[in-house]
Structure formats: C-alpha cells, structure tokens
Amino acid sequence: MRLWLALLLALQCALAGLAAQANEAQPLAEDPVVEKRMVAISEELRCLVCQNESLAGSRADLALDLKREIRGLIKAGKSDAEIMDFMVSRYGDFVRYRPPVNPVTWLLWFGPFVLLAGAAYGLVRMVRSNQRASATTPTLDEAQRAKAQSLLQDTDKLP
Amino acid sequence: MKKKALIPLALFLVLAVFLAIGLTRDPRVVPSPLIGKDAPQFTAPVLASPEKTFALQDMRGKVWLLNVWASWCTACLQEHPVLVDYARRKDIPLVGLAYKDKPADSIKWLQRKGDPYDFTVVDQDGRIGIDFGVYGVPETFLIDQAGKIRFKQIGPVTVEALEKQILPLIRELQK
Numbered sequence: 001m002r003l004w005l006a007l008l009l010a011l012q013c014a015l016a017g018l019a020a021q022a023n024e025a026q027p028l029a030e031d032p033v034v035e036k037r038m039v040a041i042s043e044e045l046r047c048l049v050c051q052n053e054s055l056a057g058s059r060a061d062l063a064l065d066l067k068r069e070i071r072g073l074i075k076a077g078k079s080d081a082e083i084m085d086f087m088v089s090r091y092g093d094f095v096r097y098r099p100p101v102n103p104v105t106w107l108l109w110f111g112p113f114v115l116l117a118g119a120a121y122g123l124v125r126m127v128r129s130n131q132r133a134s135a136t137t138p139t140l141d142e143a144q145r146a147k148a149q150s151l152l153q154d155t156d157k158l159p
Numbered sequence: 160m161k162k163k164a165l166i167p168l169a170l171f172l173v174l175a176v177f178l179a180i181g182l183t184r185d186p187r188v189v190p191s192p193l194i195g196k197d198a199p200q201f202t203a204p205v206l207a208s209p210e211k212t213f214a215l216q217d218m219r220g221k222v223w224l225l226n227v228w229a230s231w232c233t234a235c236l237q238e239h240p241v242l243v244d245y246a247r248r249k250d251i252p253l254v255g256l257a258y259k260d261k262p263a264d265s266i267k268w269l270q271r272k273g274d275p276y277d278f279t280v281v282d283q284d285g286r287i288g289i290d291f292g293v294y295g296v297p298e299t300f301l302i303d304q305a306g307k308i309r310f311k312q313i314g315p316v317t318v319e320a321l322e323k324q325i326l327p328l329i330r331e332l333q334k
Binding site for chain 2: 048049051061062065066069088089090091092093094
C-alpha cells in the first residue's frame with residue numbers, strides 16, 4: 001500500500017514537472033536591440049489575418065512568421081525603409097497603418113481639406129450675401145420714423 | 160431659394176452612393192500588388208517525391224495555375240470539389256503549394272479527398288507563401304508564359320470565379 005502511494009506520488013510529481021515544462025515561458029529574444037526595432041516596425045504594420053490588430057500585437061500564425069522575417073531582415077542589416085518595402089511589395093499599401101502619399105491616396109489625404117475649403121467658401125459667400133442684403137435694406141425717412149415712434153409709444157401705453 | 164433647398168439632398172445622395180459602394184466591397188480581400196509583376200522565384204521539393212525539386216522557371220512558356228492550400232485549411236474543402244471537377248477538363252497545369260503543412264498530412268489529405276493537382280510542392284515554413292503575399296489560404300495565382308502573375312483569387316475558387324474570370328483569362332493568355 002505504502003509502496004503504491006509512493007509510486008503514485010512520484011508519478012504525480014513527474015507529471016507536474018512535465019506540465020511545468022510545457023508551460024515554460026518562451027525564451028526572450030537573444031538580441032533585445034533587434035527585438036525593439038522589430039516591434040517598432042511591426043507596430044506600423046497591419047496583421048492581414050486579423051485586420052484590426054497590428055503585426056506587433058497579433059499572435060496569428062502569419063504574423064509570427066512575418067515577425068520572424070523582419071527579425072531576419074534586421075539581422076541582415078536592412079534599413080527600416082527597406083523592410084517596409086519588403087512588406088509593401090508583397091502585401092500592398094494596405095499593410096501600412098500610415099498610407100503613403102501617392103496619386104491613389106490623394107483623395108484620402110487631401111479630401112477632408114478640400115471639403116473644409118468648400119465649406120469655408122460657402123460660409124464666406126453666405127456672410128457676404130447677408131451683408132449685401134442688409135446694406136440694401138431701405139432706411140426710413142423722417143415721416144415714417146415719426147409714425148413708427150408714435151406707434152411704439154401707443155403700445156407702451158397699453159395695459 | 161428652391162435650388163438651395165436641394166443641396167442637403169444632393170449631399171445625402173453622394174454620401175449614400177459612397178456608402179453603398181463600400182457595402183459591396185469585401186474588406187478581407189486585399190488587392191495584391193503582385194498582379195502584372197513577375198512571380199517570385201522559388202524552388203521547392205515535390206510532395207510526392209521529395210528528392211525532386213520544382214523551380215518556377217520550369218514552367219516558362221506555359222500558362223498555369225498555382226493553388227495554395229493546406230490540409231488544416233477548412234476553406235480548402237470548399238474549393239476542393241471545384242478543382243477536382245476542373246482538373247478533369249483542364250488543359251493547363253494546376254500546381255498545388257502545400258502551405259505550412261506537414262508533408263505527411265498533405266499526402267493523407269490528397270489520398271482521402273482526391274488529388275486535382277498535376278503535382279504539389281512543399282512550403283513547410285511558409286516562406287514561399289510570404290513571397291507571394293499569401294495571407295489567407297486558399298489562394299490561387301494564374302501565371303502566364305513569361306512568368307508574370309495575371310490573376311489572384313483570394314479565398315476558395317468558386318464555380319463562378321472559375322467560369323467568369325479565370326477561364327476567360329486563360330483563353331485570352333493562350334492566344
């Protein structure tokens with residue numbers, strides 16, 4: 001009986017050890033400088049599998065692969081711009097959270113300012129035409145003014 | 160005065176048209192920058208006989224289809240019957256690319272479900288997939304005689320996509 005208990009205990013310990021091993025934290029990147037640059041670059045990139053996540057934040061399989069590629073490119077001495085080009089040439093401008101300014105994205109970048117300018121123009125025109133309208137409003141002559149005055153006084157007397 | 164009253168209506172219509180166009184588009188389909196460009200070079204082992212390698216140049220002068228699939232990919236099951244049916248009547252090579260899949264699993268999958276491919280090549284670490292801008296399996300590329308990518312189907316090949324887009328394009332390229 002004792003022996004069985006001891007065996008059982010030993011087995012449990014062994015299993016617990018295995019489990020602990022399975023859950024062990026992944027080793028930190030061997031080079032923190034490379035890792036920092038990789039994170040900085042991948043934060044600018046969209047994960048195409050889960051589009052509302054950045055590549056840096058995503059655990060999708062493709063995102064892990066792409067981060068591995070970026071690490072490789074950094075170690076190969078590529079510049080940030082070259083790495084960006086690597087991604088854009090494969091996945092298009094859509095992978096960038098900050099789209100570049102080019103003829104295709106002009107509407108995106110400048111459209112709001114065009115709308116703003118249009119609204120400002122409309123406002124200026126409206127104000128001007130109101131001013132013109134008030135400038136041409138006929139003024140009262142002496143007799144009309146006296147009549148208006150008396151009418152106003154009459155209303156004052158009313159209970 | 161009447162004209163001015165129509166301005167908000169006109170603005171609303173413009174907005175409605177833009178939003179309506181937006182609704183018809185699938186945000187998951189990202190246009191590939193590789194269309195019209197040279198297909199990325201690669202060499203990869205052939206699934207059925209790993210001692211042989213396949214290189215992109217081997218297909219020079221041919222119009223062919225490269226279908227990226229995997230045994231773990233559920234959407235591939237959806238397109239599989241379409242490909243099997245097409246394989247019976249096609250006149251161009253259909254090459255499979257087993258993307259991030261264990262060769263043993265790929266072989267088992269093809270044995271169980273049928274093999275529409277002329278042959279399949281292995282991309283176990285997904286590097287070829289990255290060069291092709293693959294982000295969701297299945298994806299299918301139509302490559303012309305000069306090795307340029309002419310069309311990319313993202314997601315399963317449907318009968319509709321095959322008949323309306325891919326086949327007419329193949330016929331045009333073969334002229």
